[in-house]
Amino acid sequence: MNWITKFIKPGLKTLLKRQPKTEEGSLWTTCNCQQLIYKEDLHKNFFVCPKCETHQKISCRDRFKIFLDNNEYEILKTPSPPDDPLNFVDTKKYIDRLTAARKLTKQDDAIMIASGKLKGINVTVGAQNFSFIGGSVGSASGEAFICGVQYAIDNQTPFIFFSCSGGQRMMESSLALQQMARTVLAVNELKKNNIPYIVVLTNPTTGGVSASWAMIGDILIAEPKATIGFAGRRVIEQTIGETLPDGFQTAEYIKDHGGIDLVVSRKELRDTIGTLITVLLKKNKTTSIEATNENQEDLKQIVEVAS
Amino acid sequence: MKSYLEFESDIKVLEEQLDKLKDPFNNEGLAEVNTEKIYQIQNELDQKLKEVYSNLSRWQRTLLARHEERPRAKFFINNLFSNFINLSGDRQFADDKAVLVGFGVFEDQSVLVIGQEKGDDLDSRIERNFGMMRPEGYRKCIRLMQLADKFNIPIISFIDTPGAYPGIGAEERGQAEAIARSIECSMSLKVPNIAIIIGEGGSGGAIALASSNKIIMFENAIYSVISPEGCASILWRDPKKTLEAADAMKLSAQDLLDQKIIDEIIKEPLGGAHRDKNALLNEIKKSIRKNLKELSELSREDILDHRKQKFLFIGRKKGLIKDINSKDKMTIEENIFSNIKQKINKNKIVIPIAVALAVLISLILLYL
Numbered sequence: 001m002n003w004i005t006k007f008i009k010p011g012l013k014t015l016l017k018r019q020p021k022t023e024e025g026s027l028w029t030t031c032n033c034q035q036l037i038y039k040e041d042l043h044k045n046f047f048v049c050p051k052c053e054t055h056q057k058i059s060c061r062d063r064f065k066i067f068l069d070n071n072e073y074e075i076l077k078t079p080s081p082p083d084d085p086l087n088f089v090d091t092k093k094y095i096d097r098l099t100a101a102r103k104l105t106k107q108d109d110a111i112m113i114a115s116g117k118l119k120g121i122n123v124t125v126g127a128q129n130f131s132f133i134g135g136s137v138g139s140a141s142g143e144a145f146i147c148g149v150q151y152a153i154d155n156q157t158p159f160i161f162f163s164c165s166g167g168q169r170m171m172e173s174s175l176a177l178q179q180m181a182r183t184v185l186a187v188n189e190l191k192k193n194n195i196p197y198i199v200v201l202t203n204p205t206t207g208g209v210s211a212s213w214a215m216i217g218d219i220l221i222a223e224p225k226a227t228i229g230f231a232g233r234r235v236i237e238q239t240i241g242e243t244l245p246d247g248f249q250t251a252e253y254i255k256d257h258g259g260i261d262l263v264v265s266r267k268e269l270r271d272t273i274g275t276l277i278t279v280l281l282k283k284n285k286t287t288s289i290e291a292t293n294e295n296q297e298d299l300k301q302i303v304e305v306a307s
Numbered sequence: 308m309k310s311y312l313e314f315e316s317d318i319k320v321l322e323e324q325l326d327k328l329k330d331p332f333n334n335e336g337l338a339e340v341n342t343e344k345i346y347q348i349q350n351e352l353d354q355k356l357k358e359v360y361s362n363l364s365r366w367q368r369t370l371l372a373r374h375e376e377r378p379r380a381k382f383f384i385n386n387l388f389s390n391f392i393n394l395s396g397d398r399q400f401a402d403d404k405a406v407l408v409g410f411g412v413f414e415d416q417s418v419l420v421i422g423q424e425k426g427d428d429l430d431s432r433i434e435r436n437f438g439m440m441r442p443e444g445y446r447k448c449i450r451l452m453q454l455a456d457k458f459n460i461p462i463i464s465f466i467d468t469p470g471a472y473p474g475i476g477a478e479e480r481g482q483a484e485a486i487a488r489s490i491e492c493s494m495s496l497k498v499p500n501i502a503i504i505i506g507e508g509g510s511g512g513a514i515a516l517a518s519s520n521k522i523i524m525f526e527n528a529i530y531s532v533i534s535p536e537g538c539a540s541i542l543w544r545d546p547k548k549t550l551e552a553a554d555a556m557k558l559s560a561q562d563l564l565d566q567k568i569i570d571e572i573i574k575e576p577l578g579g580a581h582r583d584k585n586a587l588l589n590e591i592k593k594s595i596r597k598n599l600k601e602l603s604e605l606s607r608e609d610i611l612d613h614r615k616q617k618f619l620f621i622g623r624k625k626g627l628i629k630d631i632n633s634k635d636k637m638t639i640e641e642n643i644f645s646n647i648k649q650k651i652n653k654n655k656i657v658i659p660i661a662v663a664l665a666v667l668i669s670l671i672l673l674y675l
Contacts, residue, residue, distance in 0.1 A: 079639045081622050085566070086557050090542040139622040143639070146619075150638045168510075168532045170542060173556040174568050177510060177532040178621045181518040184490040185618055186637055208532070210483035211471075211511045216491055230483040230511070231473030239473050249478060257479045 031056065046266040055203060055223045055266055059105060060112035060127040063162055067125060067270060068116035076113045076124075076151055078144035085139065085175055094171040101132045109140035110165065113148035115157070119274035121283060124152040127162040128209075135165035137209060138172040142179030145213065149186040158196040158277050163214040166232075167207020180212035187213050196280045198273055201228050201251065201260065219276060220260040221269070222251035228260070310375050314359065314367055318578075321352040356578045363527070365553040365562075369535055371527040372506045373469075376581040380407060380422025380465040380505065386588055387595070388413050388420055394451060396443075400480060403444030405436045405468070408451045410460065413595060419455035421448055421464035421516055425506070438507075439472035442485035445515055449485075449492045452500075459607070461599060462500040464516045469534065471512035489515035494618075497611050499602035501595065504528045504560075504569075505580075520614045521598045522568065524560040525587075526575040530568075531558035568621055571598075 029039050033052035041050050046066050047058045058066075064073040088094040102108065110132040114125050126148045128135040145161075152159040168176035190197045199217030201210070203226035211230055214220075222228060229249035237244060247253045251263045264272045278284055311319040325348050328341055363371070371377070384391055388411035395402040407422040423440065426432035455462050471482055493500060493516065500519035508517065508530030517530075524530060533541075538556060539548040563569045573590050576583040605613060623639055 085622065086555070088555050090551070090555060091544075142622070147638045150636065170533055170538050170556070173532050173558060174530055174563055175566060175622045177514055177530075178568055178618065180511065180514050181490055181494060182618050182621065184487065184518070185494045185615055188491060188495050189637065206483075208511055211486040211515075212490060213487070215481070215484040215487040228483075229478050230471065230486070231478065236473045236475065236478070240475065244475065248475070257481075259481050259484065 048266050053224070053265075055225065057130040057164060057203065059131065060107060060114075060129045063127040064112075064114045064116065064125060066266070067160075067162075068114070068118060068123075069120065070117075073114040073116040073125070076115060076147065078108070078111075078113055078140075078147040080108060081139040081143055083140075084171070086171070086173060088171040088173075090171075097133060097171070105129050105132045107132055109144060110135045110137065111141040111144040111148075113144055113151065115151065115155070118160075118270065119278065121274075121277055121281065122155065122157045123160055123277070124148055124155070124157045125160045125162070128164040130164045130166075130204075133169060133171075134167075135209075136167060136169035136176070137165060137179050137183075138169040138176045139179065141169075142176075142182050145179075145183045146186045149190050152195055153189060153193050156193075156195065158198065158281070159190055160198045160200065160273060161213070161217070162200045162202055163205045163209055164202045165205060165207070165209040167209060177208070180208050183213040184216065187216055191218075196277060198276065200269065200273075202226050204228070206230065206232060206249075218280075219262075221262045221264050221272065222254065222260050223269075224251060224263055224265055226251045228254050312367070312370050312374065314370075317355050318352065318359065321348060321355060324348055325352060353577075360578055364550065365529075365557070365559050366535060366550045368527045368559050369507075369529050369549075369553050371579050372525075372529045374579060374581055377506055378580055378584045378587065379427060380424045380467055381427075382584060383465055383503075383505065383588075383591065384411070384420055384422050386585075387592065388418065391420060395447065397446035397450060399443070399446060401441075401443045403436075403441050403447060404434055405438055405440045405472070406444040406448060408447055410455075413463070413599070414592075416599065417458075417460045418599075419451060419460050419462045421451075421462065423464075423466055423468045423512075423516070425467055436472060438468040439470060440468065440512055440515075441472050441474070441477045442480045442482050445471075445485035445489040448516060449489055452492050452496060456496050456498050459498055461498050461602070462496070462519075463595060464500065464502045464519070466502055466504040466508050466513045466517050466530075467506035468509050468512045469507055470509035471515070486511050486515040490518045493518035494614065495611070496614075497607040499599065499605075499610055500614075501598050501602075503573075503591065503595075504530050509534065518614075518618070520602055520610065520617065521570045523571045523573060523594055523598070524563060524569050525573050525580060526560055527579055528560055529553075529558045530560075530563055531556050566621075 027039055028036050029042060031037055031049040031052060032054050033049060035051045037049060037051065047056045047062065049056065065071045083098055084095045107129055110128050112127055116123060116125065126145060149159060168179065187197060197218045199214050199220050201214060201220060201222040203223060205214050205226065205228050207230065210228060227249050228251055233244060233249065254260050255263050262272065325345065328345050328348065384407060391409055391411035393407055393409040405423060407424050409420060411418060411420050423438050424435050425438035426435040452462060471486060501521045501523065502517035502519040504517065504524040506528055508528065510532055513530065535549040535553040535556065536546050539552040540546040543551065560569065560572045564572055571594060573594055576586045580587055602610060619637055
């Protein structure tokens with residue numbers, strides 16, 4: 001073998017071969033810890049970096065998949081109010097940003113609602129996708145949230161929401177701001193109907209989202225090291241003119257200050273929330289009911305035999 | 308010493324001239340009141356004011372909403388309500404002086420008054436934290452709003468804040484939760500609540516107290532999700548692009564009325580609220596009287612429902628929707644036309660394909 005076959009041929013091959021442009025095409029990915037991770041390992045590990053335990057931001061569909069029984073879920077159709085109500089233009093047109101985000105995430109807006117089962121109990125689940133303009137909330141997201149709440153009420157299922165957002169969407173200005181009141185209104189209806197409402201705060205949950213529906217869940221759970229707070233870190237530093245303490249606004253810090261109930265890693269979320277729901281809905285006896293059913297069948301057989 | 312905004316330089320010159328003429332004793336030379344000249348300059352000034360103020364940009368309105376001499380919540384509380392007693396404390400941590408809350412009387416009717424107060428001079432501004440509330444403030448409001456609900460007393464709030472206070476302590480004590488609870492409480496009240504945005508309606512800090520049956524705004528007040536400076540530095544990456552940001556965000560009273568977010572605009576005197584504070588009082592009185600009367604005709608349940616419907620309606624497109632007034636459903640149901648329209652919008656490629664197909668078929672038919 002000479003050097004032509006050894007070096008030039010593979011070189012030419014790689015040149016001619018179409019490089020996978022999208023991230024989806026490659027088998028490897030990376031994390032904040034800057035280590036290479038085999039994608040399948042990451043997926044098997046619930047999108048938690050196997051090396052540094054960072055809980056990566058995930059899409060709504062992935063969230064539903066890893067959270068619900070048998071990875072089965074049904075996406076609910078949510079209403080779509082007019083795009084770009086204010087004809088907002090900054091350095092880029094808002095409508096272009098929307099189109100790009102839709103193409104990237106294959107979602108209509110940042111929030112998606114799905115129905116499925118958790119530990120055999122019907123649940124309605126909502127999630128936010130940070131890749132969609134920072135998970136920001138505008139009219140469409142607000143409408144989706146309200147729709148999800150209505151579905152939970154109509155079907156009497158617990159409502160579980162995975163928040164992940166920087167806040168309200170500036171490009172919808174005051175309309176986005178009003179979503180804070182609108183979503184809280186929906187949560188009030190949930191509470192009126194005595195439906196468990198559990199919020200999982202994932203990295204990051206700040207601004208208008210934490211100051212509206214996310215912080216008034218019946219039970220608040222956070223993923224480890226998630227940033228949770230109202231004002232952004234930089235804003236606080238600029239206002240008070242000093243550097244902030246380590247770990248400020250992390251899930252663990254907020255928990256120590258009494259802000260949330262639990263910090264639970266993604267792997268254990270299913271079990272924790274499943275248990276919470278069964279206890280809240282008093283479905284503790286599911287196993288024992290089956291057991292009694294079996295007993296009754298046994299009894300029947302005995303009775304039949306006896307007769 | 309009067310303070311002028313950057314776009315008021317001509318007005319400043321004229322007013323200074325006028326003041327000099329009206330006060331001849333402090334002038335050099337012969338002391339004489341030149342009435343004719345005063346008239347002339349006064350006319351010129353009125354003309355100039357009209358010219359400048361009839362066509363204010365949104366950024367200019369923002370400056371006006373933040374004007375140093377703009378009447379504050381305290382001014383309105385003192386002049387509109389009798390027997391006002393300021394109550395303090397959230398019973399848990401502290402008293403937030405950025406907000407005044409207390410019961411009072413408006414034209415023989417008991418009301419709860421909430422006012423975000425920025426302060427009038429440097430000392431009071433520092434004491435009031437420039438109108439930026441901390442969690443304690445929101446919790447104080449919640450406590451007293453619930454009390455008002457208990458005694459069936461309507462609530463009137465004056466909104467004037469740059470936003471909720473961003474600080475370490477505020478975050479540790481749950482700023483986000485306090486705001487969320489405040490909205491939750493406002494949305495579940497069975498007594499009428501009216502919010503009047505008198506200056507700056509800054510984001511979460513404002514909506515925490517402005518989730519109300521009626522939202523009224525002063526002509527030159529602003530209400531938005533982020534300050535123009537904040538928006539400019541995030542989206543334009545240049546904090547100086549405030550003019551563009553203010554325009555893009557459509558944060559003026561008229562814009563919000565067009566978006567059906569607010570219910571009413573109160574006209575300000577020519578040259579802004581600070582030029583004639585007393586002229587404003589009558590307008591507000593009229594507006595509060597009218598709205599209180601309108602809401603007092605509703606039952607407790609209907610008041611809650613009125614607020615719910617009002618907020619559910621915001622941002623929904625007109626027409627093509629059924630069940631918008633259904634009382635127990637919150638979602639909108641869209642009919643078939645809007646669905647098809649959406650699908651076409653999403654898959655624009657469908658249109659040329661359909662046209663091409665139609666042309667092909669017609670051609671085939673022609674040749675046959």
